[in-house]
Each structure stands twice: as structure tokens, then as C-alpha cells.
Amino acid sequence: MQRVKHNPLNLALAHLALIIYTIIALFPVLIIIINSFKTRKAIFRDPLALPNSETFSLIGYETVLKQGDYFGYFQNSFIVTVGSLFFILLFGAMAAFALSEYRFKGNTLMGLYLALGIMIPIRLGTVAILQFMVATGLVNTLTALILVYTASGLPIAIFILSEFMRQVSADLKDAGRIDGLSEYRIFFQLVLPLVRPALATVAVFNMIPIWNDLWFPLILANSEETKTLTLGSQVFIGQFVTDWNAVLSGLSMAILPVMILYIIFSKQLIRGITSGAVK
Amino acid sequence: MGSLALKNVCKSFGNVEVLHNINLEAEEGEFMIFVGPSGCGKSTLLRIIAGLEDATSGDVEIAGDRVNHLPPSKRGIAMVFQTYALYPHLTVKKNMSLGLKQAGEDAARIEEQVKKAADMLELGPYLDRRPAELSGGQRQRVAIGRAIVRDPKLFLFDEPLSNLDAALRVNTRIEIADLHRRLGTTIVYVTHDQVEAMTLADRIVVLQDGYVEQIGAPMELYNDPDNMFVAGFIGSPAMNFLDARLLDMPAEVATIGLRPEAISLGSEGPISGKVSHLEHLGADTNVYLHVDGKLLTVRLFGQQDFEVGSTVHLQFAPDAVYRFDKDGKRIR
Numbered sequence: 001m002q003r004v005k006h007n008p009l010n011l012a013l014a015h016l017a018l019i020i021y022t023i024i025a026l027f028p029v030l031i032i033i034i035n036s037f038k039t040r041k042a043i044f045r046d047p048l049a050l051p052n053s054e055t056f057s058l059i060g061y062e063t064v065l066k067q068g069d070y071f072g073y074f075q076n077s078f079i080v081t082v083g084s085l086f087f088i089l090l091f092g093a094m095a096a097f098a099l100s101e102y103r104f105k106g107n108t109l110m111g112l113y114l115a116l117g118i119m120i121p122i123r124l125g126t127v128a129i130l131q132f133m134v135a136t137g138l139v140n141t142l143t144a145l146i147l148v149y150t151a152s153g154l155p156i157a158i159f160i161l162s163e164f165m166r167q168v169s170a171d172l173k174d175a176g177r178i179d180g181l182s183e184y185r186i187f188f189q190l191v192l193p194l195v196r197p198a199l200a201t202v203a204v205f206n207m208i209p210i211w212n213d214l215w216f217p218l219i220l221a222n223s224e225e226t227k228t229l230t231l232g233s234q235v236f237i238g239q240f241v242t243d244w245n246a247v248l249s250g251l252s253m254a255i256l257p258v259m260i261l262y263i264i265f266s267k268q269l270i271r272g273i274t275s276g277a278v279k
Numbered sequence: 280m281g282s283l284a285l286k287n288v289c290k291s292f293g294n295v296e297v298l299h300n301i302n303l304e305a306e307e308g309e310f311m312i313f314v315g316p317s318g319c320g321k322s323t324l325l326r327i328i329a330g331l332e333d334a335t336s337g338d339v340e341i342a343g344d345r346v347n348h349l350p351p352s353k354r355g356i357a358m359v360f361q362t363y364a365l366y367p368h369l370t371v372k373k374n375m376s377l378g379l380k381q382a383g384e385d386a387a388r389i390e391e392q393v394k395k396a397a398d399m400l401e402l403g404p405y406l407d408r409r410p411a412e413l414s415g416g417q418r419q420r421v422a423i424g425r426a427i428v429r430d431p432k433l434f435l436f437d438e439p440l441s442n443l444d445a446a447l448r449v450n451t452r453i454e455i456a457d458l459h460r461r462l463g464t465t466i467v468y469v470t471h472d473q474v475e476a477m478t479l480a481d482r483i484v485v486l487q488d489g490y491v492e493q494i495g496a497p498m499e500l501y502n503d504p505d506n507m508f509v510a511g512f513i514g515s516p517a518m519n520f521l522d523a524r525l526l527d528m529p530a531e532v533a534t535i536g537l538r539p540e541a542i543s544l545g546s547e548g549p550i551s552g553k554v555s556h557l558e559h560l561g562a563d564t565n566v567y568l569h570v571d572g573k574l575l576t577v578r579l580f581g582q583q584d585f586e587v588g589s590t591v592h593l594q595f596a597p598d599a600v601y602r603f604d605k606d607g608k609r610i611r
């Protein structure tokens with residue numbers, strides 16, 4: 001790491017800005033978590049107060065865990081998110097490698113075609129996707145969701161990863177070829193480890209929207225067994241009455257796995273940045 | 280039959296032809312160097328020999344076998360890259376043994392080969408380190424070690440010294456020459472530094488814009504260049520070129536060439552010039568003269584002094600004058 005002498009005033013100002021930003025960013029999350037431990041009345045009477053012996057209540061968590069198969073939803077969300085990320089990263093990296101490494105006719109055109117999806121929202125194709133899923137019998141399966149999310153995540157993944165892969169030393173790949181490594185081993189063992197920070201970035205960018213998506217679970221997989229967490233939590237939000245205890249508790253629990261995934265990826269990100277010793 | 284032969288090799292990238300009909304042969308055990316200015320196609324030619332790039336047409340033969348359709352790992356070659364290209368996640372030992380492991384050699388032989396190379400290059404203490412924990416010179420030695428371990432029929436080097444500082448470059452140059460003597464393997468070596476080429480090569484191939492200008496031993500190229508390009512490229516400081524009309528020359532001679540070290544300065548002679556600058560190097564003195572609107576270099580032995588602005592006359596033996604026609608071809 002490079003050490004630069006900082007002016008203490010600048011340092012203090014920078015920290016102040018960062019602290020203020022952190023407070024602003026964390027405030028809503030904190031409110032959700034605090035209120036998830038309070039009675040309904042207490043939530044409305046004084047939303048900012050911490051729970052005390054009088055207002056403390058786990059009623060929200062009880063409702064969430066009793067109503068519906070909360071852990072089932074949880075599992076579904078997890079499978080869909082991790083599965084989609086896996087395929088986005090795998091296929092995205094493979095396509096990016098081909099685009100950046102091999103000269104073939106229509107290379108640029110193919111790259112443009114693959115990146116086109118960045119500008120076209122996949123929801124425009126919902127009706128066709130639904131028809132397709134019905135025709136293939138994939139409605140109400142997690143596979144349907146994984147397929148859709150993989151398709152929607154690939155364009156940006158290919159765009160970002162191919163840019164990074166172009167920067168991996170060509171000599172390194174050639175050295176592998178002279179040592180007799182197959183193209184697959186060059187890809188998996190030489191190139192992928194070097195673009196790990198980019199992989200982590202793509203993963204983080206894709207993870208949150210997939211985890212939070214309501215649209216496709218509602219349309220493609222709304223059966224009880226395939227409900228995701230976001231869809232499952234909707235039972236508590238009614239047109240006329242909303243069970244705020246349950247909603248807030250559900251949300252609090254939903255934050256956890258995303259946070260864990262995020263910590264894993266960001267560790268990779270930071271390690272990738274600090275150990276970038278190519279030459 | 281040599282250990283490397285290129286026959287009518289051409290290479291185009293799209294519509295641009297970067298190598299034109301290259302023919303050459305390297306003998307068994309020969310140290311052959313490709314030199315030429317940047318972008319002349321040296322690396323491309325080397326990559327075609329390695330099999331990393333396909334020739335558009337023509338044949339590559341290694342040890343008498345046509346290898347056009349063999350992948351790099353099956354050609355019996357090893358290559359050292361300018362950027363070292365060590366595998367960052369593997370230790371020095373694993374870097375060196377990967378090729379043999381891929382080829383299915385047994386562990387005992389791999390061990391023996393790695394030890395031999397490590398001893399030769401004094402890499403013993405570093406075998407368990409990763410490339411990031413080595414200095415530039417050590418990395419270069421590991422890259423060379425990785426090539427030696429494969430026991431190839433042909434070594435390929437692409438500007439292996441250009442990332443090293445000047446002192447280390449001289450050392451490594453001597454090491455490579457020594458290595459070649461000990462291994463006796465054919466080496467094809469690319470550089471744009473003519474000093475490197477002169478000091479290392481058995482034979483030099485001078486390339487320009489994808490054409491072979493001349494092939495020959497260093498002193499052949501120095502003493503008997505075929506054309507102005509080779510005459511100007513080989514030798515440092517470079518040969519001086521002057522209009523032929525300054526001397527009494529036959530009509531077909533357009534340009535004359537004089538090596539800086541073939542000229543001495545005196546008070547009379549056929550050509551005169553104004554001293555514009557002096558460089559004292561201790562053992563030598565470089566004198567720059569304005570002659571006929573051009574800057575001319577004269578390299579004098581020992582320490583000499585001239586007044587800047589004074590007029591001096593060039594003196595040289597008649598057979599020190601190289602003559603070229605209007606296309607730059609040598610007239611002998």
C-alpha cells in the first residue's frame with residue numbers, strides 16, 4: 001500500500017463526510033431492525049425509540065415464522081440467487097474470454113449483440129418468457145427463475161469482464177499454451193484468478209436485484225413451494241391492513257444472507273485489488 | 280538440413296501483409312538473432328515459429344519435421360517472453376515443472392530436470408517462492424529456467440532483456456551466451472538492440488517492414504552490408520551517409536557511406552565540415568560535424584579536442600567508402 005502524508009484537517013473532513021454518509025445509509029436499516037422488535041402500538045407511537053421492557057415484543061418474528069414456510073422461501077431465494085450468480089459468472093466469463101482472446105469473423109458484432117441486453121429491459125419480454133416457460137413446463141420451478149436472471153445478468157457481465165480480460169497479459173496465456181495447457185485450463189487457472197476483482201464486482205451488482213425481485217417470482221413461480229422471500233413477505237402487506245410487525249421482522253431477516261454474500265464478495269474484491277502483483 | 284527452416288513464410292493480419300516471403304535456415308546449435316526496428320515483424324515471426332500464430336502461407340520446419348499443424352507444446356520448443364509471463368499463483372518450482380507435468384513426464388525426471396536448471400541458474404534458494412517475491416533479474420532467470428527444464432530442440436527468446444536495467448542487462452547477456460555454450464541448443468532470439476545482436480549472435484537476420492534485408496555473421500554485416508538499411512542499422516554510432524557528388528564517383532552512385540570510426544580529421548582532404556559538438560567518452564571522442572547540411576559523426580580514438588565552429592577536413596582510406604545506388608542497394 002502506498003502511504004501518503006495527509007493534512008490532518010483534510011483527513012478529519014474526509015472522515016466526517018464518510019461518517020455522515022454511513023449514518024444516512026444505515027439509518028433506514030437501523031429503523032427497520034429496531035422497530036421489528038417492538039409492539040405495533042410502539043412502532044407508531046414513537047418509531048425512533050429503542051425497544052424497552054414495555055414495548056419489546058417478538059410478535060413480528062412469531063408471525064413470520066408461523067405464517068407460511070418462511071425458511072422454505074428463504075431457501076428458494078438463496079438457491080435462485082446463488083444459482084443465477086454462478087451461471088452469470090461462468091457463462092459471462094467464458095463469453096468474455098472468447099471475445100477478448102480469439103480473433104474470428106464477426107467478433108465485434110458478436111460483442112455488440114451480447115451487450116445489447118444492457119439497454120433493453122428483460123421485463124419487456126415477460127409475456128414471451130411466460131409462454132416459453134409454459135410450453136417447456138418450467139412454470140413454478142426455480143429453474144425458470146434462474147434461467148431468466150442468468151439471461152438478464154449476462155450482458156453487463158460480459159461487457160465488464162471482457163474489458164478486464166483484455167488486460168490480462170497475452171504473454172501469460174501464450175506461456176500456458178507453450179507449456180501445453182488446454183484453453184480450458186488457461187481460462188480457469190490463469191485468467192479467472194487474475195480477474196477475480198471484476199468477478200466480485202459483477203456478482204455484487206447482480207446479487208441485490210435478483211434477491212429483491214418481485215416481478216418474475218410473481219409471474220413465473222408463485223406456487224407455495226417456489227415462493228421467494230420477497231414474494232412470501234407480500235402476504236403481510238394488504239390493500240387495507242398491513243402487518244407492520246411481520247413486514248419489519250421479515251425484512252430484518254432478509255438482510256442477513258445478502259450481507260453475508262456481500263462480505264464474501266467484497267473480501268475477494270479487496271484481496272484482488274491489494275495483491276494485484278502482475279509484474 | 281538445419282534445425283530450423285522457414286520456407287516462403289507470409290503473414291497477413293486482415294488485409295495488411297506484415298511478413299513477406301521469409302526464407303531462412305538455422306543450423307543445429309546456432310545462435311540466430313532477428314533484429315529490426317519496432318513493428319518490423321520480429322515478434323510475429325517468432326510467434327509463427329512457436330505456433331502461437333499461424334502463417335498465412337509457407338512452411339515451418341523444426342529439426343527436419345514440418346510442424347505447421349502442431350500446437351506449440353508439441354513442437355519441441357521453449358519460449359522466454361519479454362514480460363517473463365510467470366504464473367503468478369505458482370511457486371518457482373511449479374512454474375518450472377508445469378510444462379513437463381503437462382507432457383506426462385514422471386516425477387523423478389521432473390525433479391531432476393528442475394534441479395539441473397535451478398543449479399545452472401542459481402535459483403536453488405528461491406524454489407518455494409512465488410514470482411511476486413522475486414526481483415526482476417530473478418524472475419527473468421526463472422523464465423529462462425522454465426524454458427531449460429523442457430529440454431527443447433529450439434529456444435525462442437522475445438526481447439528477454441528489455442525490462443532489465445543496463446547493468447543487469449550486460450550480466451544477463453553474458454549468462455545467456457554462457458548458457459548457449461553449455462547447452463548447445465539452437466536459439467532464435469529477437470531484439471531491436473543491435474549491440475545485443477552483435478555480441479550474442481552467430482548469425483543475424485536483419486528485418487525491415489516484413490522483409491529480410493540480409494542474413495549473415497555480425498562481422499559480415501558490419502563489413503559487407505548489402506544495402507543502406509543494414510549499413511545504417513549495424514554499428515554504433517551509425518554509418519554516415521553523404522551525397523555522392525561530394526566525391527568523384529561514377530554516375531550510378533547516389534549515396535556514399537562512411538563509418539564514424541573509419542574517419543580521421545586533419546587540415547586537408549576532399550570533404551570539409553564545421554565542428555558542431557564534442558562528446559568525450561574517455562577512451563573515445565565523438566565529434567559531430569556539419570557537412571553539406573547534414574550532421575556527421577566521427578569517432579576518434581583517445582581524448583581529442585577541437586574548437587566548436589572550426590573547420591576540419593575528413594580523411595579516410597578509399598576502400599572505407601561504401602557506395603549505394605539510388606534505391607539504397609550497395610555497389611561493390
Ligand SMILES: Nc1ncnc2c1ncn2[C@@H]1O[C@H](COP(=O)(O)OP(=O)(O)OP(=O)(O)O)[C@@H](O)[C@H]1O
Pocket residue numbers: 292297315316317318319320321322323324471
Ligand atoms: N494481432 C495483430 N493484429 C493486427 N496487426 C498486428 C497484430 N500483431 C502485430 N500486428 C502488426 O504486425 C506488425 C509487426 O508486429 P510485431 O509485433 O511482430 O513487431 P516487432 O518487430 O516485434 O516490434 P517490437 O520491436 O515493437 O516488438 C506491426 O505493424 C503490428 O502492427
Ligand SMILES: [Mg+2]
Pocket residue numbers: 321322323
Ligand atoms: Mg516484438
